Amino acid sequence: MKNVLLICRKELKSYFASPIAYAVLALFGLIFGFGFYTATRDFVRFSFQSQMMGGGQTMNVNEQIIRPLLGFASTVALFLIPMITMRLFAEEKRSGTIELLLTSPVSDNQIILGKWLGALLLYLCVLAMSMINIALLFAWGKPDLKPVLVAYLGLLLQGGCLLAIGTFISTTTRNQIVAGGVTFFVCLLLWLLSWFTAFDSTVPAQVVNYLSIVTHFENFGKGVLDSKDVVFYISFIFFALFATSRSMESLRWRA
Amino acid sequence: MSHEWLKTRQTKYTAYVAVYIVVILAVLTAVNFLANRYDKSWDATANKEFSLADQTIKVVKGLNRDIHITYFDDTSRFPQARDLLDRYSALSPRLHVDYVDPVKKPQQAKSAGFRRDVNILVNSGLRTEEPRASAKKRSPERLSAR
Numbered sequence: 001m002k003n004v005l006l007i008c009r010k011e012l013k014s015y016f017a018s019p020i021a022y023a024v025l026a027l028f029g030l031i032f033g034f035g036f037y038t039a040t041r042d043f044v045r046f047s048f049q050s051q052m053m054g055g056g057q058t059m060n061v062n063e064q065i066i067r068p069l070l071g072f073a074s075t076v077a078l079f080l081i082p083m084i085t086m087r088l089f090a091e092e093k094r095s096g097t098i099e100l101l102l103t104s105p106v107s108d109n110q111i112i113l114g115k116w117l118g119a120l121l122l123y124l125c126v127l128a129m130s131m132i133n134i135a136l137l138f139a140w141g142k143p144d145l146k147p148v149l150v151a152y153l154g155l156l157l158q159g160g161c162l163l164a165i166g167t168f169i170s171t172t173t174r175n176q177i178v179a180g181g182v183t184f185f186v187c188l189l190l191w192l193l194s195w196f197t198a199f200d201s202t203v204p205a206q207v208v209n210y211l212s213i214v215t216h217f218e219n220f221g222k223g224v225l226d227s228k229d230v231v232f233y234i235s236f237i238f239f240a241l242f243a244t245s246r247s248m249e250s251l252r253w254r255a
Numbered sequence: 256m257s258h259e260w261l262k263t264r265q266t267k268y269t270a271y272v273a274v275y276i277v278v279i280l281a282v283l284t285a286v287n288f289l290a291n292r293y294d295k296s297w298d299a300t301a302n303k304e305f306s307l308a309d310q311t312i313k314v315v316k317g318l319n320r321d322i323h324i325t326y327f328d329d330t331s332r333f334p335q336a337r338d339l340l341d342r343y344s345a346l347s348p349r350l351h352v353d354y355v356d357p358v359k360k361p362q363q364a365k366s367a368g369f370r371r372d373v374n375i376l377v378n379s380g381l382r383t384e385e386p387r388a389s390a391k392k393r394s395p396e397r398l399s400a401r
Contacts, residue, residue, distance in 0.1 A: 062300070146299035199333050199354040210287075222338060223299040226345075231290035235283040242279055246272050253268045 003106045007114025008121065011088075015122050020087065024080050024122070029129045035072045036133040039065045061143040062223065066134065070151045071221050073130050074214065077123070077159055078187045084122055085166025086180030088115045089248075093174035098251070108248045112241055116160075116167050123159045127152065147223020154220020157233035161213055162187050164240030171247040190214075294345050307342050315346040322350050323378040325367045330356045 015021040043065050050057040092098040101111060131152075137143050166183040173179050194212035197205040209215055213236075216229040260266055298306040307315075324343065326336050333354045340352045357364035368376055373385040 144299075144301045146301070150299045199330070199337075201351060201353045219296070222305055224296055224305050225299060226294060226296040228287070228290045228294045228345075232287060235286055239279065239283055243276070246276065250268070250272065253264060 003110045004114045004117065007106070007111060008117040011115050011118025012121050015084075015118070020083060021122055021125070024083050024126060025129055028076060028080055028126045031076050032069075032073055032130045032133060035069055035076075036136075039069050039072075040137075061137055061141045062147050065137060066143055066148055066151070067221050067223075069133075070130075070148075070155060071217070073127070074155055074158055074217050074221075075191070077126075077155070077162065078191055079184070080126065081123070081159065081162040081166055081187060082180040082183035084119050085163055085170055085183055086176045087170070088119065088167050088179075089170040090173055090176045090179040094176070102248075102251065108245055112167065112244050112248065116163060116241060116244075119163045119167065120156075120160055123163060124156070127155055127159070144223070150223050150225050151220050153225070154217050154229070157220075157230065157237075158213055158217050161233055161236045161240065162190075164237045164244070165190075168240050168244040168247060171244055171251075187213075292348070296342075296345070305338060305342060307346075311343075312346060315343055315350055318347050318349040320349065320380060322380075324350065324352045325369075325376045325378065326352065326354050327357050327364060327367075327369050327374045327376075328354075330354075330359065 043059070043061070046057075046064070047059050050059065089098065092101060102108075134148060138145075162183075165186055166179075169183045169186065170179045173182075190211070190213040192212075193208050194215045197209040197212070198215070200206070200209070210232075216232050219226045219229050298304070324340060326333070326340060328336060333356075336354070337352075344350050344352045353367070355364045355367055355369070357369050368378075368383050375386055376383055377386060
């Protein structure tokens with residue numbers, strides 16, 4: 001575990017020593033801030049209109065602002081995660097430090113876990129940016145806290161999945177642009193799977209829909225913690241990291 | 256024809272990795288299947304907005320024949336309906352929910368018994384009825400198999 005934490009700390013440091021972390025944080029802050037402004041503005045307008053029409057319409061900050069906003073954050077994450085993972089192993093391969101890493105007294109799994117955890121911590125920092133906006137809602141309104149925490153857990157698990165996929169793809173190439181591009185298209189594919197199958201009740205469509213990473217976030221977004229969604233995300237992370245481990249192992253016998 | 260490549264180290268390791276991946280995939284598929292079958296959920300909302308009444312859960316879990324719920328509406332309103340209807344289908348593999356847009360799929364809507372005055376129909380195989388009221392937080396007698 002000590003080795004994992006050491007690699008994780010080194011990875012996190014290298015993110016903040018390069019412009020990547022700042023670019024990801026700034027882009028996310030900007031896009032999420034715009035989404036927050038739009039959602040809040042529409043909520044206030046709707047609230048005024050409802051009062052002018054004599055009330056009657058129930059207003060719910062969680063359902064009308066936080067839920068769509070965190071759903072939006074999960075979509076934005078699809079675009080940012082390739083930027084976080086593209087350099088994980090591709091950069092080590094390009095600069096030639098992968099040989100040093102592979103011959104050092106740490107196991108492949110420790111290296112993979114350390115790097116993935118480092119990327120996950122950066123993703124946590126990205127999510128922390130969104131909490132600033134959400135904190136404003138708590139300062140001036142009375143949203144329900146528990147569903148918000150459940151939604152953040154969902155965002156973290158979904159992010160963990162995409163980061164694990166990105167980590168795997170990063171081991172397959174020495175070119176960061178290729179790693180980032182392929183990760184983006186895979187993330188996009190996993191997102192699009194639910195578009196065409198969400199309301200189709202045939203068995204193949206339901207299987208495809210189940211594989212979509214967005215489908216499992218819907219319950220978290222509502223504030224419902226479902227064991228099947230947690231199991232899906234954890235098994236997805238496990239499988240992607242397992243594939244990364246096999247890919248790393250293959251570096252030794254492919255040569 | 257030479258089969259030397261079959262004896263190479265790369266072929267041996269590739270086969271080993273392929274088998275390893277297939278085994279892991281099979282285990283994960285089984286785990287996910289069981290997680291779906293024995294799903295447990297916790298509604299964190301203050302008013303338990305996405306929870307069903309205990310009586311509803313008891314009735315749906317005890318279904319002894321397949322029940323089909325058909326929801327008719329515009330496609331854009333399916334997600335709101337799914338918030339609640341998914342809670343039913345998660346309770347029992349015998350309960351199936353179909354979403355039909357009568358404008359986009361008029362034939363399917365017609366064969367499912369679409370009428371303009373109702374947007375949900377429950378079919379137990381023997382008869383088709385519409386729910387009298389929202390079953391959320393109520394006892395859904397209408398859903399029980401007859």
